[in-house]
Amino acid sequence: KQEVTQIPAALSVPEGENLVLNCSFTDSAIYNLQWFRQDPGKGLTSLLLIQSSQREQTSGRLNASLDKSSGRSTLYIAASQPGDSATYLCASPAGQGGKLIFGQGTELSVKP
Amino acid sequence: DAGVTQSPTHLIKTRGQQVTLRCSPISGHKSVSWYQQVLGQGPQFIFQYYEKEERGRGNFPDRFSARQFPNYSSELNVNALLLGDSALYLCASSLSYEQYFGPGTRLTVT
Numbered sequence: 001k002q003e004v005t006q007i008p009a010a011l012s013v014p015e016g017e018n019l020v021l022n023c024s025f026t027d028s029a030i031y032n033l034q035w036f037r038q039d040p041g042k043g044l045t046s047l048l049l050i051q052s053s054q055r056e057q058t059s060g061r062l063n064a065s066l067d068k069s070s071g072r073s074t075l076y077i078a079a080s081q082p083g084d085s086a087t088y089l090c091a092s093p094a095g096q097g098g099k100l101i102f103g104q105g106t107e108l109s110v111k112p
Numbered sequence: 113d114a115g116v117t118q119s120p121t122h123l124i125k126t127r128g129q130q131v132t133l134r135c136s137p138i139s140g141h142k143s144v145s146w147y148q149q150v151l152g153q154g155p156q157f158i159f160q161y162y163e164k165e166e167r168g169r170g171n172f173p174d175r176f177s178a179r180q181f182p183n184y185s186s187e188l189n190v191n192a193l194l195l196g197d198s199a200l201y202l203c204a205s206s207l208s209y210e211q212y213f214g215p216g217t218r219l220t221v222t
Contacts, residue, residue, distance in 0.1 A: 004154075032209050043116075043202055044155070044213035051209070089154055093209075098145050099168045100204075100211060102154030 002027040002094050006103035013080055014111050021075040021106050023090035028068045035064050035075050036089045038105070044089065047075070080110045114138070116205050116214035124220045125193050133188045133217045137205030143167075144186040145211065146178055147202040155202055161186055193221045 003026045013019050023033070032051045036044040048057045048064040050073065056065040063076040073090055087107045091100040117136045125131050137144050143162045147155035160168040161180035180186045184205075190197055198221045204211040 034210065036213070041200070041218065043118075043215040044204075046210060046212055049210045091154070094157075098143055098160040098162070098204075098206060098211070099157045099170065100145075100147075100155070101157075104152075104154050 002030075002092055002101045004090060004092055004101050004103040006088075006090060006106050008106060009104060010107040010109070012109040012111060015080060015082060017080050017110075018076070018078050019080055019108075021077070021088050021090075021108070023073040023075070023103055025071050025073070025092050025101075027092075028071055030066075030068055031093050033064075033066055033073045033090060033092050034100070035062075035073075036091065038087045038089060040087075047088075077108075080108075082110050082112050084108060085110050116203055116212055118201075118203050118214040118217050120217060121215070122218045122220075124222060126222055127193055127195060129193050130189065130191045131193060131219060133190075133201050133203075133219070134185065135188070135203030135205075135214060136185045137203075138207075138212055141205035141207050141212075142184055143206045144180055144184065145204045145206070146186070146188045147204065148172070149200045149202060149216070150198075158188065190219075195221050197221050 035047040050066040061078040087105040089105045091102045145160040146158040149155040157170040159178040200216045203214045
């Protein structure tokens with residue numbers, strides 16, 4: 001049974017800092033891993049999806065990596081900005097189906 | 113192209129009432145999934161539908177039901193509402209692996 005964990009629950013950094021968000025999963029037979037951003041009270045915005053055959057994906061200042069052997073994924077945000085403040089969630093499908101298993105999220109605050 | 117749309121945006125209901133939430137997927141997407149997100153937690157899977165057939169069900173009571181229509185839109189119904197059903201209900205559509213979420217419906221049960 002896949003379980004997904006995100007630590008820490010909250011993170012505060014000064015503007016301009018590079019940062020890493022962590023995501024751990026228990027089942028290494030992972031099909032893919034998806035990172036989302038959620039602003040308060042809003043829906044989820046898909047940031048990056050990494051297939052099991054890939055090691056990383058990049059989009060602008062974001063870079064996500066996947067290490068199946070260690071059960072970890074990281075989301076790297078370069079040169080953080082106050083607009084990056086949001087909750088970041090990672091999720092992995094339970095098997096081949098559409099059911100996503102989510103972590104609890106990391107609430108990021110970037111201070112000007 | 114329009115993203116996933118959900119209606120209504122907000123809803124206030126009384127305990128014991130019934131509610132219907134609606135979702136329209138991205139054009140061309142045949143799979144729709146529903147999630148419940150309570151404050152401070154990650155979304156929890158409720159249902160997945162593909163081509164009008166239920167493909168998955170999460171650990172939710174029978175008070176929760178859903179269906180998908182020929183145009184791939186979907187409805188989530190919750191009967192006999194409890195205070196604990198207060199949450200953000202999210203709909204997601206997908207064509208393949210990546211799931212795209214709507215803005216959600218905020219349900220408050222008083």
